[in-house]
Amino acid sequence: MTTTSTTALRRPPLPFTKMHGLGNDFLVLDATRQPVALSPEDIRALADRHFGVGFDQLLVVTPGPRADVDFGYRIFNADGSEVEQCGNGARCFARFVHDQGLTDQRRIRVQTCAGTIVLHITDTGHVQVDMGMPRFLPQEIPFSAPAPALRYPVAVGDEMVQLAVVNMGNPHAVLRVADVDSAPVATLGPQLESHPRFPARVNVGFMQVLAPDRIRLRVYERGTGETLACGTGACAAVVAGQRLGWLGQHVTVLLPGGPLQIDWPGEGQHVHMQGPATRVYDGLWHWPEAAPAV
Numbered sequence: 540m541t542t543t544s545t546t547a548l549r550r551p552p553l554p555f556t557k558m559h560g561l562g563n564d565f566l567v568l569d570a571t572r573q574p575v576a577l578s579p580e581d582i583r584a585l586a587d588r589h590f591g592v593g594f595d596q597l598l599v600v601t602p603g604p605r606a607d608v609d610f611g612y613r614i615f616n617a618d619g620s621e622v623e624q625c626g627n628g629a630r631c632f633a634r635f636v637h638d639q640g641l642t643d644q645r646r647i648r649v650q651t652c653a654g655t656i657v658l659h660i661t662d663t664g665h666v667q668v669d670m671g672m673p674r675f676l677p678q679e680i681p682f683s684a685p686a687p688a689l690r691y692p693v694a695v696g697d698e699m700v701q702l703a704v705v706n707m708g709n710p711h712a713v714l715r716v717a718d719v720d721s722a723p724v725a726t727l728g729p730q731l732e733s734h735p736r737f738p739a740r741v742n743v744g745f746m747q748v749l750a751p752d753r754i755r756l757r758v759y760e761r762g763t764g765e766t767l768a769c770g771t772g773a774c775a776a777v778v779a780g781q782r783l784g785w786l787g788q789h790v791t792v793l794l795p796g797g798p799l800q801i802d803w804p805g806e807g808q809h810v811h812m813q814g815p816a817t818r819v820y821d822g823l824w825h826w827p828e829a830a831p832a833v
């Protein structure tokens with residue numbers, strides 16, 4: 540009888556870089572230099588904050604799929620679901636490809652599954668991102684509603700909440716609260732994230748308006764839970780607040796992990812975001828050996 544050594548069955552260790560944007564943390568994989576083939580179960584194992592590396596999202600850097608873009612960009616939540624956009628991740632993406640020597644450009648065009656975004660590394664080291672144009676029609680979110688509106692009454696349990704809905708490449712619901720510290724993020728967040736009127740689930744933003752140019756924001760993210768910051772959530776909150784007449788064009792968004800600068804000139808225009816991107820460490824993931832049959 541031949542035996543196969545377990546080392547022959549083991550997967551090669553996986554080099555990665557740990558990064559964060561205002562505490563929204565990422566595991567970044569370079570698929571331009573190594574093959575990356577991960578199942579949703581692999582991603583959940585890597586995301587585990589006790590048995591794995593731990594992250595909110597996994598970012599995969601891929602070669603540009605067309606001549607007019609520099610890179611591709613795939614994004615996965617901690618639950619293994621692939622998503623269309625990640626604002627904080629986009630800033631870390633720019634820092635990563637620059638630090639890794641994959642480009643010497645400071646203007647970087649990136650293809651996501653939601654479209655093309657453009658990243659600029661500024662002289663201060665912050666990254667500016669053109670996040671594209673927000674979309675609002677219910678079918679574009681996607682969200683079930685009889686007709687478009689600025690806000691929608693949505694029944695959650697025996698409560699009725701007023702939601703604005705915005706697609707920033709990914710789906711967002713935004714509600715205004717008097718005080719984010721006492722907002723029911725842990726209860727209402729998951730109830731809305733998986734609400735049947737959002738067939739693709741949704742990210743849920745809780746916005747406190749301090750002034751027309753300043754808000755506080757907490758986000759319960761689809762597929763991850765509450766994060767310290769959400770870039771697309773910050774964009775969605777500013778867009779929703781502006782459409783409802785509460786906010787101006789330039790808004791500082793104060794998230795638990797720190798501030799983001801968001802700029803939206805109005806309908807038909809692109810949203811721009813600026814903020815930091817931090818590299819924490821480089822690591823090597825060793826796949827656990829298959830547990831012996833008991």
Ligand SMILES: N[C@H](CCC[C@H](N)C(=O)O)C(=O)O
Pocket residue numbers: 563595596616622623624625626627628709710742760761762763766768769770771772
């Ligand atoms: N949870 C989001 C993806 C990550 C977005 C967030 N981390 C950001 O910075 O935009 C979704 O399922 O659409």
